[in-house]
Every structure is written in C-alpha cells, then in structure tokens.
Amino acid sequence: MRRHILAVASVLLLAGCGSGQIGDTGGGQTDPNNRNLALLTGMRGEPFYVSMECAAKQQAAAAGYNINAQAPEKFEQAEQSQMLTGIIGTRPGAVIIAPTDDKALAAPLQQAKNNGVQVVEVDTALEDRSIAVASLSSDNYAGGKLAAQTLAQLTGGKPGAVLALNTKAGTSTTDERAKGFEEEIAKHPNLRLLPTQYTENEPATAAQIVSATLAANPDLVGVFATNLNTGEGAGTALANAGRSGQVQLVGFDASPKQVEDLRNGRVQALIAQDPAAIGREGVDRAIAAIKGQPVERETRTNMIAITKDNMQAQSQYFYKSEC
Missing domain, CATH: 3.40.50.2300 (Response regulator)
Structure with missing residues (x-):
C-alpha cells in the first residue's frame, strides 16, 4: 500500500x-x-x-x-x-x-x-x-532520490518510460533534484529514463513538453517535475490528455494549487520542503x-513525500500564498 x-x-x-x-x-x-x-x-x-x-x-x-x-x-x-x-x-x-x-x-x-x-x-x-x-x-539530491523511489513504487513494477522535467540549467536546487532522481531511477530496470527536458520554469512549456512526450512515447508511465511551476504544467497536460492517474506524476513542493491537484488525483505524490x-x-x-x-x-x-493517503496528517508542510 x-x-x-x-x-x-x-x-x-x-x-x-x-x-x-x-x-x-x-x-x-x-x-x-x-x-x-x-x-x-x-x-x-x-x-x-x-x-x-x-x-x-x-x-x-x-x-x-x-x-x-x-x-x-x-x-x-x-x-x-x-x-x-x-x-x-x-x-x-x-x-x-x-x-x-x-x-x-x-x-x-x-x-x-x-x-x-x-x-x-x-x-x-x-x-x-x-x-x-x-x-x-x-537536501535536494536526497529529495530527487526520494522522488524516484516514490515514483518507482507508485508504478507498481509496470514497465515503461519515465520523464524528468528540470527548470533552467544552472539552477543548483533543481539540478541536484534531477541528478538524484536520475541516479536512483537507474536502479529500476523496468523504467526507461528519457532525456531530461528543460521548461525554463514556465508551466505552459512544461505542459507542451509532456504533451509531446505522450505522443512520442505511448508507454509513458511516470513524470517527475522538479519544481512547483513545472509540476503544475505537467499536471495540466496529463489532465488534458485524459491520462491523470494512468501516468504517475510526482511533483516537487506543495503550493495550494499542487495540494489541490493531489487531492483531486491530477498528482499522485508531492515532495515537500x-x-x-x-x-x-x-x-x-x-x-x-x-x-x-x-x-x-x-x-x-530533509523532505517528506506526501500522498493523498497521508496529506491530512502532513498539512503543516503545505505552502502559503500570502502571509
């Protein structure tokens, strides 16, 4: 479970x-x-x-x-x-x-x-x-590893492609998350890691990349989004394609929008800071x-993996939109 x-x-x-x-x-x-x-x-x-x-x-x-x-x-x-x-x-x-x-x-x-x-x-x-x-x-490297472990377990051993979405090259935090994710996901031979894509921290760009990846890789089973904006864009693309919950989405951060996406099933897990x-x-x-x-x-x-099952107990880690 x-x-x-x-x-x-x-x-x-x-x-x-x-x-x-x-x-x-x-x-x-x-x-x-x-x-x-x-x-x-x-x-x-x-x-x-x-x-x-x-x-x-x-x-x-x-x-x-x-x-x-x-x-x-x-x-x-x-x-x-x-x-x-x-x-x-x-x-x-x-x-x-x-x-x-x-x-x-x-x-x-x-x-x-x-x-x-x-x-x-x-x-x-x-x-x-x-x-x-x-x-x-x-500890962003550890957070990336936790995301990979979480995604691998959410897929339940199902084989297929996995996509990591980074933001801007040269951003220390997201680069470390992507590195941790890539190294950890390599330990799961059923999952084929696609080349990491950069979104320039734009939700619309993330959505476009995920839509194109779905078309090119029908076996896509998982997406890791390295930050808030990238996760929101990825969730939108999967929802528009009718693939929410079929393609497991693990996002980073816990903004109000991401928490709502977790609650309604557009996102399957969040790695909260x-x-x-x-x-x-x-x-x-x-x-x-x-x-x-x-x-x-x-x-x-350190960070915490939040799912729909434990989100109520971990609500203290939800982010604020205003003071």
Whole structure:
C-alpha cells in the first residue's frame, strides 16, 4: 500500500559538513549594530518563496531587525541582479538571497561582501563557495532520490518510460533534484529514463513538453517535475490528455494549487520542503554573521513525500500564498 511505501522524512535542520565559521567580509567591515536585513528571493508570488518570506519577516521582527523583502517577477538572473545592485547601495548588514544563477550572481554578491554586507544563501547557492557566510537549503539530491523511489513504487513494477522535467540549467536546487532522481531511477530496470527536458520554469512549456512526450512515447508511465511551476504544467497536460492517474506524476513542493491537484488525483505524490524553516534560520544566520558570531556554513533540511493517503496528517508542510 502507498502509505507503507513512502518514508516520511522528519523535517529537521541538520548541520552540514565543516565547522562553524565567521565569513570574511573582504575589504569592507560589517557594522555589528546594523539592524537592517535584505531578503531577495527567486520569484515574486511563488508559494515556496512566500512561505519563506513570511517566516523570515516574523523572525526578523521578533529579533528587533528590519527586513526589506524583494523578488523578481520571474526566476531570471537579469532582474535579480538589478535588484541586488540597488540593495547593495542601501548597505544592509546582510543580504539573504536565493541566487537565480549559480555563476552570474557571483560578481554582484562579491561586491556586496566587499562592501561589508554579509551574504546568506537560501534555497539556491553559488558555485563559488567563498562568498556566502552560510547556505541553507533542502537536501535536494536526497529529495530527487526520494522522488524516484516514490515514483518507482507508485508504478507498481509496470514497465515503461519515465520523464524528468528540470527548470533552467544552472539552477543548483533543481539540478541536484534531477541528478538524484536520475541516479536512483537507474536502479529500476523496468523504467526507461528519457532525456531530461528543460521548461525554463514556465508551466505552459512544461505542459507542451509532456504533451509531446505522450505522443512520442505511448508507454509513458511516470513524470517527475522538479519544481512547483513545472509540476503544475505537467499536471495540466496529463489532465488534458485524459491520462491523470494512468501516468504517475510526482511533483516537487506543495503550493495550494499542487495540494489541490493531489487531492483531486491530477498528482499522485508531492515532495515537500520546509521553506518556513529555511526563512527563519536564514535570518538567524544573518544576524549572527552581522554580530561577528560563529555561523554554520552549510545547513540542509530533509523532505517528506506526501500522498493523498497521508496529506491530512502532513498539512503543516503545505505552502502559503500570502502571509
């Protein structure tokens, strides 16, 4: 039975490798009395980031800090870089950021660091690990493996093709999810993994890819969508084709729309994160760094597989659409 095959991972913040350390601020010095924080998430209005922002605002207020929260309209590097430049000009004590590109954001964040602004990464991270004082995110590789295990069990040993939908190449979180999924699904010889497709984080593009894949692969038995927008698009395509529940769909995240899709059978499982915990801990790490206190460099959170059978018991992991 499904409820017996899906392991529930407790969502606890786990200390990563390496000992706690204080980030070097380069040429700039951080004012330990600076009580201004900036939060720059990956996309405005996306429930994952909304949940993170709500929790971060609460945590900052409780600690007596001001927080300026911003986000680009789309998960794109250009607009986020422009916003970051403006934030650096206001000289907050720290910027808490979900970088939309793991390379292109390095230069402006290095500038922030050089100007005495502490950098804390949340959700996504730079390839260059020397810039941020701390990084907090879900264990995305483990989440991808959990998605593959869940999908393999949902198919019940039925042979067929499986499709993984990624978002944008160079997005650290979804790349890790896809990697974990691909490596785990290879352990199931009845499932034939198709080449991973990129959706550019657009639901309509995800829907088009799934529709085309259904036409080209009549034996499609499963789809893994690496994030919220991709999962919503995949669910729409399967519903329009009359294949909901026949093709098992495992999505990532637990937005209100995805939860409703799980409830009505358009999605068979969701791999949920804990964005609120990431937001709270991001603020705590930023404040500690401003004060010159030791900061844990890497923090990872586990994830949970939610199905229709256990969704009521796991409702605390559903994301918010507003604070």
